[in-house]
Amino acid sequence: MAESALLRVRHLNTAFTLPDKRTARALEDVSFDVYPGQTIGLVGESGCGKTTTLMSILRLLPSNASISGQALFKDVDLLAIDEKQMRSYRWRELAIVFQGAMNALNPVMRVDQQIREAILLHHLMPQDQADLRVGELLELVGIARERGRQYPFQYSGGMRQRAMIAMALACSPSILFADEPTTALDVMVQAQVLELLKDIQQRMGLAIVLVTHDLGVVAEMCDSVVVMYGGKMAEYGSVDEIFNNPQHPYTQKLLESFPDLNHPTDTLASIPGTPPRLTELPAGCRFEPRCHLRIERCKTDSPPLLELGDAHYAACHLRQGKPAHF
Numbered sequence: 562m563a564e565s566a567l568l569r570v571r572h573l574n575t576a577f578t579l580p581d582k583r584t585a586r587a588l589e590d591v592s593f594d595v596y597p598g599q600t601i602g603l604v605g606e607s608g609c610g611k612t613t614t615l616m617s618i619l620r621l622l623p624s625n626a627s628i629s630g631q632a633l634f635k636d637v638d639l640l641a642i643d644e645k646q647m648r649s650y651r652w653r654e655l656a657i658v659f660q661g662a663m664n665a666l667n668p669v670m671r672v673d674q675q676i677r678e679a680i681l682l683h684h685l686m687p688q689d690q691a692d693l694r695v696g697e698l699l700e701l702v703g704i705a706r707e708r709g710r711q712y713p714f715q716y717s718g719g720m721r722q723r724a725m726i727a728m729a730l731a732c733s734p735s736i737l738f739a740d741e742p743t744t745a746l747d748v749m750v751q752a753q754v755l756e757l758l759k760d761i762q763q764r765m766g767l768a769i770v771l772v773t774h775d776l777g778v779v780a781e782m783c784d785s786v787v788v789m790y791g792g793k794m795a796e797y798g799s800v801d802e803i804f805n806n807p808q809h810p811y812t813q814k815l816l817e818s819f820p821d822l823n824h825p826t827d828t829l830a831s832i833p834g835t836p837p838r839l840t841e842l843p844a845g846c847r848f849e850p851r852c853h854l855r856i857e858r859c860k861t862d863s864p865p866l867l868e869l870g871d872a873h874y875a876a877c878h879l880r881q882g883k884p885a886h887f
Contacts, residue, residue, distance in 0.1 A: 567735055567768050568595040568618075571887050573630035575610075575617045575792075577839075585839035587613045588792045590866070591630075592887035593785075595736060600762065600769040602783035602800075604776065604815075608836050610792040611772040612660070615738045619655060620647050634736075653683055656729035657738040658722075660772075661745065665725055666713040672724050673699070673709030679731040698727040701764075702757060719750035723757065730761065736768045743778065755782060776819045780804060785872075788812045791837045791847030794866055798873035808875040810854045846878070854879060 575588040588610045595601055603611040616622050618632045618639060632639040639650060659665035667675055673695045680691045696706035702723040713721055722742060729737055739758065743751035755778065762769055771782055779786055779800065786803045788796040788811065796809040807813045817830035834851040843849055849859040858878050866874050867882030874885050 564596055566594040566596050567635065568770075569631070569633040569887075570594070570614075570618065571631040571633065573614065573617060573628070573632065575613055575622070575626060575628050577623075578625045578627070579840070583840045586792060586842060587626075587839055588617060591787075591789075591792075591794055592866075592885075593787050593794075593797060595768050595770055597735075597768055598762070598766050599785065600771055600783045602771045602773060602779040602786045603789060604773055604779055604786055605789040605795075606774065606836055608839075609789040611774075611789055612740050613792075614789075615657065615740055615770065615772060619651060619657060619738065620644075621657075649683075652679055652729075652734065653685075653732045654735050655738065656732065656734040656736075657740065658725050658729050658742050660741040666721060668713055671710055671712055672716070676709070676724070676728045676731050679728055683732050685732060694731070695727075698730055699724075701730070701761065702727045703753075717750075718746050719753060722746065722750075722754050726754075726757065726761070730765070733765070734767070736770060737762075738770045738772075740772045741774075742771070743773075743775075751778075758782070776815065788815070791842060792839060793847060794874070794876060795848065796875045797866075802870070802873045806873075808869055808873070808880055809848075809877050810852045810879075811848045812875075814853070846876075 571592050573588055573591040577585040577587060579585060591614055593601065603614055605611060617628050628640055630640065634654065639647060676695045676698060677691050680686065680694055681688065686694065695709060699706045699709050704720060704723055716724060743754050746754065758769065761767065773779060783800050785799050787794055788809065790811050796803060796812045803812060807816055814830055814832045820829065821827055832851055837843060837847050845861045846859040846864050849855045856878060864876045864878045866876045866885040867880055868874055868885045869880055869882040
């Protein structure tokens with residue numbers, strides 16, 4: 562893209578020191594770009610590092626986490642600034658919709674108070690203007706402004722998720738991080754929430770970083786995709802490339818496990834085994850124990866991320882390409 566990236570994540574590594582002094586390597590060498598108005602998806606099985614990637618960039622991890630690499634937002638490295646400076650970026654520039662809105666919302670505060678608090682804490686406007694802004698935000702996400710006086714338990718699951726989106730938009734951020742925003746919602750409500758995100762994105766020019774395990778959501782929402790496995794990038798490219806020309810065996814199996822409406826009688830594939838423990842990672846390729854195409858080299862050598870074509874990358878010994886330079 563000719564446009565400059567809003568966020569450039571470079572060689573992001575995150576590890577956790579466990580109580581027994583073992584180290585869990587949750588992320589290793591993760592790099593990607595987020596452009597204005599773009600939606601990028603982080604996809605993979607549970608435990609592959611999707612949410613940890615978001616929390617590392619936003620620096621919302623517990624004290625036993627260590628983070629290295631760079632997260633360059635408009636050329637400011639979010640991983641290098643102090644916590645006071647970082648607070649000025651959260652919500653104002655980088656906002657998050659957490660997984661499970663009932664747990665993210667305060668159950669004993671009215672919904673409008675929670676949204677107003679985000680605005681007032683960042684000194685964006687006086688309280689009377691903030692009250693008007695809260696009403697506008699609620700209506701933007703499809704909630705009548707008078708229902709802002711209710712508590713989260715009086716909302717349906719879909720309404721709670723909409724309220725979380727309203728709160729995330731309170732300070733007009735540049736990037737919205739959405740962590741499994743449709744989890745635990747029924748299919749119709751999921752579709753409504755995703756449609757809402759797309760509509761808001763078009764109105765506000767937001768960039769969205771979307772965490773999901775649902776390839777249907779990726780196909781519907783995303784411009785580019787990072788496929789993650791065992792805390793590393795397996796493949797990275799445009800949605801068209803990933804869906805029509807997958808190069809990593811893991812991506813191929815993920816797609817084969819997803820129903821194809823054009824071929825409804827096809828048998829769905831499954832991936833044998835389980836993802837690796839983050840404290841006992843394989844010496845070579847992390848997918849090797851489950852891979853249907855593994856070769857001897859995969860057991861001992863970790864494959865580098867290779868550039869296979871125009872902005873299409875994969876980490877696999879079976880592929881030919883030049884080393885990725887991020």
